Amino acid sequence: MRVPRYWRNKLFRYRLVGWRCINCGAFHHFKPLVCKRCGSRGFREVELPKTGKLLAYTVVKIAPADFKDKAPYLIGLVELDDGTRILAQLTDFSQDELKDGARVEAVLRKIREDGESGIIEYGYKFRPLVG
Amino acid sequence: MGKIYVAGVGLTKIGEHWDRGLEQLMVEAALKALEDSGLTRVNSIYVGNMAGEFLQEQAHLGAIIAEDLGMVGTPAYRVEAANASGAAAIHAGALEIASGKADAVLIVGGEKLSDGLAEEVSSALLMGERQEYEGFIGADFYSINALLYKLYMKHYGVKDDMIAVFPMLSHKHAKGVAHAQYPFEVSLEKILSSPYISEPLRRFEVSGVGDGAAAIVLIGEKLKSKIKAPKTELYISSATDFMTPFEREDPLRFQSLGVAVNKVLDEAKVDRGDVDLIEVHDATSIMAAISLESSGFAEPGESGKLAINGEFDLGGRLPYNTFGGLKARGNPFGATGVYQVVELHLQLTGRAGKNQVDSPKVGMAQSLGGVGATAIVTLLKAL
Numbered sequence: 414m415r416v417p418r419y420w421r422n423k424l425f426r427y428r429l430v431g432w433r434c435i436n437c438g439a440f441h442h443f444k445p446l447v448c449k450r451c452g453s454r455g456f457r458e459v460e461l462p463k464t465g466k467l468l469a470y471t472v473v474k475i476a477p478a479d480f481k482d483k484a485p486y487l488i489g490l491v492e493l494d495d496g497t498r499i500l501a502q503l504t505d506f507s508q509d510e511l512k513d514g515a516r517v518e519a520v521l522r523k524i525r526e527d528g529e530s531g532i533i534e535y536g537y538k539f540r541p542l543v544g
Numbered sequence: 545m546g547k548i549y550v551a552g553v554g555l556t557k558i559g560e561h562w563d564r565g566l567e568q569l570m571v572e573a574a575l576k577a578l579e580d581s582g583l584t585r586v587n588s589i590y591v592g593n594m595a596g597e598f599l600q601e602q603a604h605l606g607a608i609i610a611e612d613l614g615m616v617g618t619p620a621y622r623v624e625a626a627n628a629s630g631a632a633a634i635h636a637g638a639l640e641i642a643s644g645k646a647d648a649v650l651i652v653g654g655e656k657l658s659d660g661l662a663e664e665v666s667s668a669l670l671m672g673e674r675q676e677y678e679g680f681i682g683a684d685f686y687s688i689n690a691l692l693y694k695l696y697m698k699h700y701g702v703k704d705d706m707i708a709v710f711p712m713l714s715h716k717h718a719k720g721v722a723h724a725q726y727p728f729e730v731s732l733e734k735i736l737s738s739p740y741i742s743e744p745l746r747r748f749e750v751s752g753v754g755d756g757a758a759a760i761v762l763i764g765e766k767l768k769s770k771i772k773a774p775k776t777e778l779y780i781s782s783a784t785d786f787m788t789p790f791e792r793e794d795p796l797r798f799q800s801l802g803v804a805v806n807k808v809l810d811e812a813k814v815d816r817g818d819v820d821l822i823e824v825h826d827a828t829s830i831m832a833a834i835s836l837e838s839s840g841f842a843e844p845g846e847s848g849k850l851a852i853n854g855e856f857d858l859g860g861r862l863p864y865n866t867f868g869g870l871k872a873r874g875n876p877f878g879a880t881g882v883y884q885v886v887e888l889h890l891q892l893t894g895r896a897g898k899n900q901v902d903s904p905k906v907g908m909a910q911s912l913g914g915v916g917a918t919a920i921v922t923l924l925k926a927l
Binding site for chain 2: 414418419422426442443449468469470471472473474475476477478479480481483486488490498500501502513524525534536
């Protein structure tokens with residue numbers, strides 16, 4: 414990903430900050446002009462809860478080029494405590510902890526390096542919630 | 545709106561064509577379609593291609609194909625809608641015929657995936673998702689499908705055999721098909737014992753990497769009586785949905801497909817029960833199941849049972865992927881939607897050889913971009 418594009422949306426990648434439609438409540442990962450669900454134009458910035466539960470997970474075996482050296486890695490569908498569903502990489506899971514329905518929490522982790530001379534990109538991942 | 549007819553079709557075998565480039569494959573298919581129609585000139589050319597800018601570093605395929613066909617001067621554009629790019633090209637060409645602006649157009653869908661490494665093909669496929677979101681975290685096409693697969697099994701309380709039956713069916717129908725990439729049968733046991741590509745989705749439940757091109761000639765009413773080639777009448781409709789299935793009201797339903805199917809049936813004045821054969825976008829087994837259910841050809845959660853009961857066999861109630869579908873005929877992304885329509889046309893004009901369905905009158909092809917964010921549905925009627 415080009416550096417300016419990465420930088421523009423770092424609020425969501427770093428802290429799960431996005432925009433919720435004032436009219437219908439739909440969550441938008443990146444600053445919208447028009448609500449994707451109801452078409453209205455009013456939004457408030459929200460920081461999503463950092464905990465939730467794992468609805469389903471899978472393991473990526475044949476990864477896209479940028480993730481080739483990371484495979485195999487885990488992708489999960491997470492339902493946060495406010496009901497928002499997001500896709501995320503999972504990290505720090507032992508085989509025993511890896512169950513659909515597991516409680517999880519967001520952490521900031523390295524996502525990938527943009528080649529040898531590019532920047533190192535960080536973003537959220539989810540790990541098992543302990544206690 | 546004027547009527548639209550398919551008047552010629554052509555295709556190449558799908559496979560790893562090391563000795564031929566993307567442009568050559570497209571020209572081969574286009575020349576066959578022109579020859580089939582008896583026409584040598586058209587008013588416009590529409591090219592369907594998804595990943596040429598990435599895998600071949602080649603944009604501007606419209607003018608290139610016009611030149612390579614010896615048709616410099618003819619308007620020519622590339623149309624892109626991820627994996628539905630071929631169908632999108634048909635849609636664009638069909639609109640020009642329906643408007644009366646053109647009497648004849650050529651549609652060419654082509655893709656050459658073997659120019660890329662496995663991870664580059666995965667990257668190309670990921671470009672059909674949102675790079676800012678799924679792309680950034682590496683949630684590739686198959687991982688999204690795998691999550692849907694799990695939700696499906698949990699929601700409907702079915703096991704993986706009810707989903708893996710679809711690739712088995714596609715392979716059964718591809719057996720001996722000259723243009724198919726994998727023209728052989730694969731048993732359900734073998735599919736279910738193949739390694740995971742993204743658990744619970746297995747290697748034999750997803751389409752392979754192949755190159756190919758397919759082409760059709762569309763004409764309007766004016767040329768209909770002048771062209772001797774076998775013809776069918778074409779209807780086409782399209783709709784979109786939220787990019788990520790998990791943001792849809794029901795992730796296990798392709799709303800775009802349901803809408804496009806209803807629109808095309810309505811325009812063609814055809815009842816769902818009158819559809820004699822169907823081409824389904826089985827890029828993955830789970831997409832085949834969800835497609836049949838979203839478009840009203842099976843009740844939610846029931847498609848696998850119907851498949852096991854033989855309803856989608858060549859001699860069944862609704863013959864499915866009669867030349868092997870994406871799974872076994874092959875899935876060169878931007879060409880696939882055109883292959884589907886070529887195959888329907890061969891069936892409806894009685895030229896399907898050993899795969900011929902018994903005197904079909906109406907055929908439907910469903911093409912999806914991404915995981916159903918774009919749906920383009922074509923309906924052909926025998927004349």
